[in-house]
Amino acid sequence: MSSGRRVRKDVRTNRAALVSAARTELAEHGLDMSLERVAQRAGLGVATLYRHFPHRAELLDAVLAEVLGRYADLARAALDDPDPWRGFVTFLERTTRLEAADRGLNDLLSMDLDGTPACRAAKQEHYRTVCAVIARAQEDGSLRADLRAEDLVFLTWGHARILEAAALTDRPEIWRRHLAFLLDGFRAGAATAAPLPPVPPEEMQQIMERLGTRRS
Template identity: 40%
Template structure:
């Protein structure tokens, strides 16, 4: 769910070679730091890792939203395409499951992507478009699955989106102690929407007591809440 911007500034003329290099260094540094620390990482740390001054960062990206858009814009567009593919699925339930698995793979792999999808950040046009598209995709697939009798009649799209947002926020806490644990929790959540019990076992092993304690401690730490 990550990506990079173009060699142009605000869609204008191509940048000079030195300016383009600085922009690429800033994007690479931001991508690394956001993946490690989330979108709350200090901008001066990004400039320092890129080896440029703060003034250069703000000249290239005058707002935090502009930097985030440049870092994640391509990945957000990929997610839009995945949503379009899911809408065309012959089996709406399988389409929904595969689409949500793709979303959560990105949330688990990248703290920045997790923050992007589970918190409100202004001035990111691509993100605004994605959230609208995401809501429409989930609504459409859930409605089709309900029409087929696969999903409970009393489940609303708001029920599902709220539960997914809550699960998304705890993914970083479990990723370090049990990579892939989110798969089990996602499928357990989705099983609760079904009209009939699932016939296949849950993916991924359950957390051990020690892993659960470590994940809950990480969830409570400032680093996980940034």
């Protein structure tokens, strides 16, 4: 292998190690994670971290792109389920389980981070696949017709408090009980007319921008 190729491989390897370490730190310490601990966990120096990610937001951006890619994979798995309702339910259960195990994930998902093309592409693919999961269950007649992806964002934010409380008990999976209540409200047969229309995507983007500013 030539020295140039070896350098490029090392750069990719180091970057992946830093993003993986940041995911672990985020899960354990939330958005207050220490960049010094990230570098140490990755087995690299702080100077190497800053060469890859000069600003904390750039590292969080890379982590978010990876997380959204995982969510999109879960959505595609849901689309492969022959039962649209079961696919929808399984998608929500799996994403909620990820959030239950990761202290900072919900805050990260609500931040307006899209500084890189990779993150913007991940956001678009995540939104597209989630909308497809919703639409398929609605076309099947099992999911209430007025649910939108933006509604799931608000419900996820609300459920985050339940996850936080559940982590303080000796029954950390109690969130599954409350998710079951939510899912019953999503069923087409149990639906009543919503009192207000959903938040449009443009307004949701503005909300996330404001939340991101408050957390930065």
